[in-house]
Amino acid sequence: MDSNIKRIGVLTSGGDAPGMNAAIRAVVRAGVFYEKEVYGISRGYDGLINDEIKKLEVRSVGNILERGGTFLKSARSMDFKTPEGRKKAYENLQKRGIDALVTIGGDGTFTGANLFFQEYGIKVIGVPGTIDNDLSGTDYTIGFDTACNTAIEAIDKIRDTATSHDRLFFIEVMGRDAGFIAVNAGIGSGAVATLIPEREMTTEQLIARLNKGFKNRKLSNIVIVAEGGKSGGAIEVADKVREHFPNYDIKVTILGHLQRGGKPSSFDRLLASRLGVAAVEGLINGHSGMMAGIINQKVVYTPLESAINNTKVVDEEEFRVAKILSI
Structure with a gap:
């Protein structure tokens, strides 16, 4: 000692x-x-x-x-x-x-x-x-655990609106260089796709994933995007997808520093x-x-x-x- x-x-x-x-x-x-x-x-x-x-x-x-x-x-x-x-x-x-x-x-x-x-x-x-x-x-x-819980709780609430209005939501979580929150929130909230800094998902791949969800009659479609995703933030990704689905109601929510606070x-x-x-x-x-x-x-x-x-x-x-x- x-x-x-x-x-x-x-x-x-x-x-x-x-x-x-x-x-x-x-x-x-x-x-x-x-x-x-x-x-x-x-x-x-x-x-x-x-x-x-x-x-x-x-x-x-x-x-x-x-x-x-x-x-x-x-x-x-x-x-x-x-x-x-x-x-x-x-x-x-x-x-x-x-x-x-x-x-x-x-x-x-x-x-x-x-x-x-x-x-x-x-x-x-x-x-x-x-x-x-x-x-x-x-x-x-x-x-980390609290941040994941906060993100999932927020996503659950957003899903209520997504289901009620048949909307596609892009939700941005923290993770400039790492996708740990995004992956955990994606699994915990039942997201249709998760975009993280460590892996690249092209717009074409994301479109294919969304089309599969539409075909399977998913009640709501939520995409989780880590802020440092290779394809950009949630706003940028949503804009790219909107070009392929001009008639679909697409919304973006950025959770931001909400994930850092709370008990x-x-x-x-x-x-x-x-x-x-x-x-x-x-x-x-x-x-x-x-x-x-x-x-x-x-x-x-x-x-x-x-x-x-x-x-x-x-x-x-x-x-x-x-x-x-x-x-």
């Missing part, structure tokens, strides 16, 4: 995700359990640079388990990308006597944490908090709690420059560099299932 760690800092950075508060709570309470002082850093790396740091106690994180967003707030820091910014951040940690960091976020957060670790040797463990589920070294990231699901609360504890225990046990993740229900530690750079791909089996069920 690393007996040199007395004080641990925790921050959230990048896009918020449901369950981040549960992860912060777990870090604080695990830290106190192991007789460490824990300090909350507001507004991510910007707060670290500007010394927005305060000590957190057990009661400081009461009644936040069920809250969406992050009570520490988040920001994307341009200053932290500069050597001068990172130097100032390090000096603030030194001034406060903070020995280690837990950073909760996605690939941008981990890129900054890894650079900080390499330059200054600051002990750091990352906790994967992003709705995109695109980090290697963990089966699921915090917020975390029970799955995300449990995942965040386990990973927050794992981050503290990882630091105490000498891990650093690592991400705490869950694979096959077991805690694992993966180098931050690997978590960022090893591309996590959509499960081909899930995509195959989505295609089978779309008929």
Whole structure:
């Protein structure tokens, strides 16, 4: 065990995700359990640079388990990308006597944490908090399950209108570089087609899929489009399809940041709690420059560099299932 760690800092950075508060709570309470002082850093790396740091106690994180967003707030820091910014951040940690960091976020957060670790040797463990589920070294990231539930709930409501008016809906979900939300929402909502960044579906292929649905007398037709799809966003794809079906009532709905908000699901609360504890225990046990993740229900530690750079791909089996069920 690393007996040199007395004080641990925790921050959230990048896009918020449901369950981040549960992860912060777990870090604080695990830290106190192991007789460490824990300090909350507001507004991510910007707060670290500007010394927005305060000590957190057990009661400081009461009644936040069920809250969406992050009570520490988040920001994307341009200053932290500069050597001068990172130097100032390090000096603030030194001034406060903070020995280690837990950073909760996605690939941008981990890129900054890894650079900080390499330059200054600051002990750091990352906790994967992003709705995109695109980090290697963990089966699921915090917020992904809630985002999928939110998307499916919205799509279910849209289907009521689609069925009532015999309309074709194109629904855009988040996923600039990864199609995990789209595929899960496609299966969970019974979409006729799912378009993701990792796979290209031509307009002709989509038209064929839709014609098959019309022929099979589908009661409603919903196409899920990840925002970073190779064929464009939902509006662009809908415009291409409209040229082939000029008399069909085509509508577009962009779910947007709706998917980031709301109370975390029970799955995300449990995942965040386990990973927050794992981050503290990882630091105490000498891990650093690592991400705490869950694979096959077991805690694992993966180098931050690997978590960022090893591309996590959509499960081909899930995509195959989505295609089978779309008929």
